[in-house]
Amino acid sequence: GAVVSQHPSWVICKSGTSVKIECRSLDFQATTMFWYRQFPKQSLMLMATSNEGSKATYEQGVEKDKFLINHASLTLSTLTVTSAHPEDSSFYICSGIKRDSRGEQFFGPGTRLTVL
């Protein structure tokens, strides 16, 4: 398999602050990474797709100025939640597609964000 890590695993912040979440592919190069959010007892919702070295593609309804995504290298993508509000509290999960892996996705363990 392939391993994806996320940091931090959980974070609590005050309303109005910004939070950065890192997603790293530890033992493979991820040409494409995805960011999802998941609310309790719901399935994953794709937020955006990022390709290394280019701008992220956001899903409809996801504010790109609020959720900043940077895919700086083939092993690192970051999601920054700017001016976080309580409604942004959620479980954020990233995934990567390994080069030449037939489109198989490998997921990180997720980051629990709580905005007070």
Next chain:
Amino acid sequence: KQEVTQIPAALSVPEGENLVLNCSFTDSAIYNLQWFRQDPGKGLTSLLLIQSSQREQTSGRLNASLDKSSGRSTLYIAASQPGDSATYLCHDFSGGYNKLIFGAGTRLAVHP
């Protein structure tokens, strides 16, 4: 628009039973279909990946089949164990990143 449906939404069984989880999709033009499990508060663990040219994949007690003509995939779990308790998600990768679709999942509880 591709839609993915999973049935049942929840399942509770005694240990040792053989199980079938169902995933149906509306657009047969898929590239691959992937099954995952998710434990509470955790990320997703990939179980099986079936490419569109394949009909099934097996890993240990798990067997996943794909029937594109009927728009169905099934995940078969043999001799279920309490450790199998989790939410199982099927994921359709329809050849384009704007078509990443997850089913709502089947919450499985296997009790001793």
